[in-house]
Amino acid sequence: MATVQLCIALLFLLQLLSLQFASLGYNVPDKYFINCGSDNSVTESGKVYVGESTLQATFSSSNTERNQSSVPSPLYQTARIFRMDSWYKFDIDKNGTYLVRLHFFPFSSPTNLSSATFNVSVPGFWLLQNSNGRNDTNNNSALVKEFFMEIRTPSIKITFRPLESSFAFVNAIELFVLPLNLISDKVSRFTPIGGTSPLSGGLYSRVLETKRRLNVGGQTTRDILLRNWIPDDIYLTYPENAKNRTPYQGKIVPRVGDDSDGPNATNYTAPSEVYGTAKESINISDSARDLSLFNITWALPVDSNTDHFLRLHFCDYLSSQVGLTFFDLSIYDAHVIQINTEEADVSNELPAPYYYDFVVNSDNSGIIKVSLTPDGTAAIPNAFLNGLEIMKVIESSNSVPPDLEEPDSEYNRLPLLLGSVLGGLVLVSIVVLFGFLWRCKMKKEKSAENSDWLPILDNAGGSSHGRLTDITNHCSPIPKINLELKIPLIDLQLATKSFHATQLIGKGGFGNVYKGVLRNGMTVAVKRSQPGSGQGLPEFQTEIMVLSKIRHKHLVSLIGYCDERFEMILVYEYMEKGTLRDHLYSTMLPSLSWKVRLQICIDSARGLHYLHKGAAGGIIHRDVKSTNILLDENHVAKVADFGLSRSGPDTQPHVTTGVKGTFGYLDPEYFGSQQLTEKSDVYSFGVVLLEVLCARAAIDPSLPTDQINLAEWGLLCKNKGILQDIIDPSIKDQINQNSLRKFSETIEKCLQEDGSDRPSMGDVLWDLEYALQLQTGPYDDSSSGVSASLQLPNVRRLPSLSTLNEAGDESDCAVDYAFSED
Missing domain, CATH: 2.60.120 (Jelly Rolls)
Structure with a gap:
């Protein structure tokens, strides 16, 4: 009897040990590895990718087609192409963190895969937006996008959503569960101001996309x-x-x-x-x-x-x-x-x-x-x-459309039948209500011009009412939004050829910028946020409020905006020559002459001076940099991008606010104290002046330590008397020594660490106009180059201010000064 009990005990112990060892082991599961667009399985890097005919998952094949190529890698010889929203559905038999890899290789084919433009989503998240499936760093390599996500549902769909007049494709898909706790839900958030704190909501409520993985x-x-x-x-x-x-x-x-x-x-x-x-x-x-x-x-x-x-x-x-x-x-x-x-x-x-x-x-x-x-x-x-x-x-996004309906099957015909009946009744009610509302709308718009416009592209689902309307109705109202500036989404789609890639002229933190032509023939720049991203809404509102109440020849004009269907779009006057940065460094464009650069600086200073003193209450730009100064066809400069702007202080000398701006241009006093003043713009503008002089970036990590920060490096060179060594070689021989001296003194004053030691923007404007006068006036000695040495004349500054006109397009809002020798 004792022997039997001992055997049972040993057997029980062995079972426990086997369970324990099983929990410690992990092998990459076989599912799911899919060779998309093919019925055949292939082996790549030691892993078998199964053909779709043997796939233990489902996909909406009615909306797809196949394409084949003769590229060397077997995994990229086929692709599944989607002409409309389509999905792959995967059964999930174990909760946990999953890895999803999507493989894209736009091989040569009659379909021209390289022209695809599409989004990819899982429930609640946009994995890819406006993707073309191309590896921009190496055209001969596949684009592999890798994501980590927590899945605790019986199944999950990966949905491919072609953009208007385009299609989507995919060559291979991987989805498998990862070892426990490979990535923890609890993680610390680091901020340069305030150290670390727990990440609110945890990582499992987000999706992670791999950007870099380095074997150091x-x-x-x-x-x-x-x-x-x-x-x-x-x-x-x-x-x-x-x-x-x-x-x-x-x-x-x-x-x-x-x-x-x-x-x-x-x-x-x-x-x-x-x-x-x-x-x-x-x-x-x-x-x-x-x-x-x-x-x-x-x-x-x-x-x-x-x-x-x-x-x-x-x-x-x-x-x-x-x-x-x-x-x-x-x-x-x-x-x-x-x-x-x-x-x-x-x-x-x-x-x-x-x-x-x-x-x-x-x-x-x-x-x-x-x-x-x-x-x-x-x-x-x-x-x-x-x-x-x-x-x-x-982050999760409410703009992701719900999952598409699945095909009929034996076990769900009754629910589908009931749903169809109820859905039909609801649909009839909606159609009747919509018809009534449409008739009311048409009566109000009898005088409106008829057109053959295309249907509105619904990128994000939902209704067509705007974000600003939402905020006004459900939260605190947004004051002074000029509703007359609203432009219908369909107009902007027509103007930009449905935001086609050929119209793309720039990219920024807010989104892509497209060139467009409105129905009235006006050429415009259309800045569109990532559809449904939910990011940048405060900046979007601020830009509209600021630009709808100010107007000046050296500030980019807001033509209109659109906030339909979860879109955030801003429409500006088109600036032919692009950004100031485009003409300074890392560019194939011709180098600007010193006189042109000086005039651009003067134009920009006039615009900023108007913001500070001419606009009601005063406005602080808060993001002055060379990419936010735009040039028209005649190189006339205009300040742009007012999404971070703040109204100036009323009774206090500063505005206390969270630090925002661009690294390299940030006022160190504002960064340390969070106290924003007009002098913060002056500091940033001083960095721009150095960029103009030296034709290099404000921050260049590839340079030696003491040269990374342009502001610090420029001041160091000036103090050592070697500023000439870092001037853009293409303009060195054009600069009059006295003009350079005045310009460099202006930079030094702008970059003072203590804001109270910096000049006002009006003073900066005066100094720059004087530097131009020294370059082009009776003191000009351009033939002598920077080696010339002339005494600066005594100049008397006469306090005759021109009126600061908020509405005048032609008003320079500049300070009028007289130059005279004593």
């Missing part, structure tokens, strides 16, 4: 989850500060299991090839005093003004014991935490990999900068990093 110090590799890790070298800002650490030859053993709560890594966090290589600081001399000069910095391209999930991987496999090396982690030059190897689990006496996660909001620069700086108090002053991942955080 190593080569390209692929992990068990079929994720590609690429070398980091091209993202290093100061390559001279870093070296590749000797690869580890021993064994790296992460914590086994799927339930780690961090910061220690599991078997699936990153492969041993990542943890066994690293970048580290160069050998630091014992006499080195300023270790900040030895920081290692990566500049990572990202989407502007968007949350990103950042994961940093560490494994100290060289130190003889823990705690000898610790260093500081900074993001955007702001300290985050101190990295200390003592925090890793080293109970197994082998190198212990670990990681840290953060959510970071990117700025307008289009990069996220990550830096590691050795700590001088450490026994071994060093810094290192083994791997880095960055993913875009996609």
Whole structure:
């Protein structure tokens, strides 16, 4: 009897152990890997992608077609093409975090896949918007988009939605569940002002899109989850500060299991090839005093003004014991935490990999900068990093249309029949009501001109009422919105050929900009936010309110706006020559002469001076930069983009507000105190003046440390008397020395750290007009170039101000000055 009981106990123990070991193991599931547009299965990189005829999922085949090619990779020889909204539906048998990969390769075909334009969605989220399926960095490579999402429903649909007069396509799809806790729901949000705090709502309420995955110090590799890790070298800002650490030859053993709560890594966090290589600081001399000069910095391209999930991987496999090396982690030059190897689990006496996660909001620069700086108090002053991942955080959107209806089947005919009857009654009621409302509308618009317009393109579903109407009706009313400026969406579709790619003339943080021609023949610039993104609504409202009440020849005019069907569209006068930045650097356009550049600066200063003093109550632009100064066909400059503008202070000397603007142009006083004044615009304008003089970006991470920030570098060169060394070579020989001296003094005054030491925009305008007078007037000596040395004349400033006219197109709103020699 005892023997039987012992056997039962041993059997029970073995069952428990087998369950435990099963929970610790993980293999990439076989489903779903799909070879789209084909009935045949193919093998790619060791994984079998099944043909659609054997697929254990469903898709709306009635709306699709196939296309084939002869490209070398078997996975990209076929594609499924969608002429209307279509979906793939996948049954989900296990809740958890899933990885979705979509493969696109627009091979040569009669359909011309490269002309596709489409959106891709899952319930509640836009995965892709206005995509063309092309890999813009390498035309010979496939575009692979990778997403992480939490799925807790019995099934999920991935829906492909072609844009108007276009189509969608896909070559392959992967969807499979990931190991437990590969990504935690709880993560800290980092802000340059205020440190870290828990991310509201958690990560599981969002979708993550992979942007970069770097094997720091190593080569390209692929992990068990079929994720590609690429070398980091091209993202290093100061390559001279870093070296590749000797690869580890021993064994790296992460914590086994799927339930780690961090910061220690599991078997699936990153492969041993990542943890066994690293970048580290160069050998630091014992006499080195300023270790900040030895920081290692990566500049990572990202989407502007968007949350990103950042994961940093560490494994100290060289130190003889823990705690000898610790260093500081900074993001955007702001300290985050101190990295200390003592925090890793080293109970197994082998190198212990670990990681840290953060959510970071990117700025307008289009990069996220990550830096590691050795700590001088450490026994071994060093810094290192083994791997880095960055993913875009996609928020849910109410604009995603609901899932499409599925085809009829045996088990759902009765519900469909009942639904059809009830739906028919509802539809009849809606049609009757719609007919009544339409008749009322037509009576009101008897005098309106008849036309053969196309039906309105519904990109986002929902009604046609506007966002501004929504806010006014359901929240606090928005004052002074000029409803007479509203332009119907159909007019803008016709003007831009349904926002066709051939009409695209620019891109920005708000959205794409298209060239268009209205029905009255006016050429306009149409700035359209990403449909249904929900981002930028405050800026959209601000732009309308600001530009509808001001008008000036050096401010871009607002022609109208559209807020139908979840759209946010702004229509401006068309500026033929584009942005000032387009004519300064990284361009194929002819170089502007010094006189033209001076006049552009004067025009811009007039517009800003009017904003500060001529508009009712005064307006602070808050985002002055070279891309927000536009040029017409005659190079007349106009200030644009008022989405971040704020009304000036009434009784107080400043406005207390959250910091917004563009990195490199931000007033340091405003950045530190959150106190906004007109002098903040003056500082930003000073940076623009330096750009005009030097023809380089305000922030250039590829340059040495002391040259990255143009404002700091320019002031340093002026103080050293070597400003001429950084002037744009194409204009060096054109500048009169006295004009240069006055211009550089103006820059220096604008860039004073204390706002009270900066001039007003009116004073800046006067100085620039004087610099132009020195260049073109009786003191002009252009033949002598910058080497000329003439004494500045004594100039008496006569206080004769012209009237600041808010409505006058022809008013320069400038200060009239007289020049005379004493």
